[in-house]
Amino acid sequence: xxxxxxGVRRGVRTEKEPENNATxxxxxxxxxxxxxxxxxxxxxxxxxxGKCVFCRRCEPNLVPTGNTVQPExxxxxxLFRKSLHVFPVDVGSCGGCNVELKLLFSPQYDATRFGIFLxxxxxxxxxxxxxxxxxxxxxxxLREALDAMPEPKVVVLxxxxxxxxxxxxxxxxxxxxxxVPGCPPTPASIIQAxxxxxxxx
Ligand code: SF4
Ligand code: SF4
Numbered sequence: 001x002x003x004x005x006x007g008v009r010r011g012v013r014t015e016k017e018p019e020n021n022a023t024x025x026x027x028x029x030x031x032x033x034x035x036x037x038x039x040x041x042x043x044x045x046x047x048x049x050g051k052c053v054f055c056r057r058c059e060p061n062l063v064p065t066g067n068t069v070q071p072e073x074x075x076x077x078x079l080f081r082k083s084l085h086v087f088p089v090d091v092g093s094c095g096g097c098n099v100e101l102k103l104l105f106s107p108q109y110d111a112t113r114f115g116i117f118l119x120x121x122x123x124x125x126x127x128x129x130x131x132x133x134x135x136x137x138x139x140x141x142l143r144e145a146l147d148a149m150p151e152p153k154v155v156v157l158x159x160x161x162x163x164x165x166x167x168x169x170x171x172x173x174x175x176x177x178x179x180v181p182g183c184p185p186t187p188a189s190i191i192q193a194x195x196x197x198x199x200x201x
Contacts, residue, residue: 025049025052025054025068025069025181025182025183025185025186025189026064026065026066026067026068026069027047027049027064027065027067027068027069027070028047028049028052028058028062028063028064028065029047029062029063029064029065030042030045030046030047030061030062031060031061031062031063032060032061033045033061034058034061034062036057036058037057037058038053038055038057038167039051039052039053039160039164039165039166039167041053042058042062047062048164049069049070049181050072050160050163050164050179050181051160051163051164052160052181052183053160053166053167053183054182054183055183068189069181069182069185069189071178071179071180071181071185071189071192071193071196072178072179072181073177073178073193073196073197074176074177074178075154075177075178075197076196076197076198076199077152077154077197077198077199078199079126079152080126080127080197080198080199081115081198081199081200082115083115083116083117083126084115084116084117084126084127084194084197084198085117085118085119085124085125085126085127086116086117086118086119086125086126086127086128086129086156086194087118087119087120087121087122087124087125087127087128087129087145087149088101088118088128088129088130088131089128089129089130089131089138089141089142089145090131090132090138091130091131091132091133091134091135091138091139091142091162091172092132092133092134092135092138092161092169093131093132093133093159093161093162094132094161096159096183096184097131097132097158097159097161097162097184097185098131099184100184100185100186100187100190101129101131101158101187101190103187104116104118104187104190104191105118106187109187109188109191111191111194114191114194114195114198114200115198116191116194116195116198121148122144122145122146122148122149123148123149123150125149125153126149126152126153126154127153127154127155127156127178127194127197128145128146128149128153128154128155128156129156129158130142130155130156130157130158130162130172130174130176131158131159131161131162132159132161132162132169133161133162133165133166133168133169133170133171134165134169134170134171134172134173135169142172142174146174154177154178154197155174155175155176155177155178156176156177156178156179156180156193156194156197157171157172157174157176157178157179157180158180158184158185158190159180159181159182159183159184159185160181160182160183161183163176163179163180163181166183177197178193178194178196178197180193
């Protein structure tokens with residue numbers, strides 16, 4: 001049965017509000033010394049979520065608390081309150097962040113109910129969603145996409161690779177307004193970050 005007919009027969013069914021749903025990736029609590037972190041997410045006894053790839057090598061020195069990792073949202077713009085149009089750019093990801101991002105627009109998460117819409121060109125975009133580590137061949141397309149966006153525009157970094165370079169790479173050199181930690185972040189945590197950017201929550 002198609003999604004359309006299923007929806008008509010059963011009514012609209014989506015996940016609960018992201019705040020009730022986003023349980024992973026979890027914040028980690030430092031319980032003891034650990035020096036083998038592949039991304040140097042632990043420094044001087046402090047844990048940095050934007051650098052963590054949640055490999056769990058550090059257990060039991062660092063343990064999950066069960067509290068969701070919170071996105072860093074540096075700005076809120078009421079112009080986006082009714083609609084936020086997003087354009088994704090993959091500058092060198094493993095594909096994991098892309099899969100989670102795609103789920104935002106599935107019937108289950110349905111980000112459009114929050115006024116978040118996917119667009120096919122940066123010319124129509126309010127927010128650039130960046131994933132992956134910076135590879136040489138993508139530097140030009142990234143600049144072109146940023147230049148093509150109308151003002152006001154925001155940049156959202158999705159995942160540890162874009163936020164900090166992950167295990168092997170380097171992050172894109174951009175002025176980021178939102179950072180969503182995780183490897184990959186859950187669809188619910190991405191929605192939560194975008195809703196905070198819109199000023200919804
Ligand atoms: S989970 Fe992995 S990346 Fe994160 S702090 Fe622990 S060792 Fe480092
Ligand atoms: S953050 Fe993790 S899931 Fe996302 S692109 Fe990097 S390695 Fe892949």
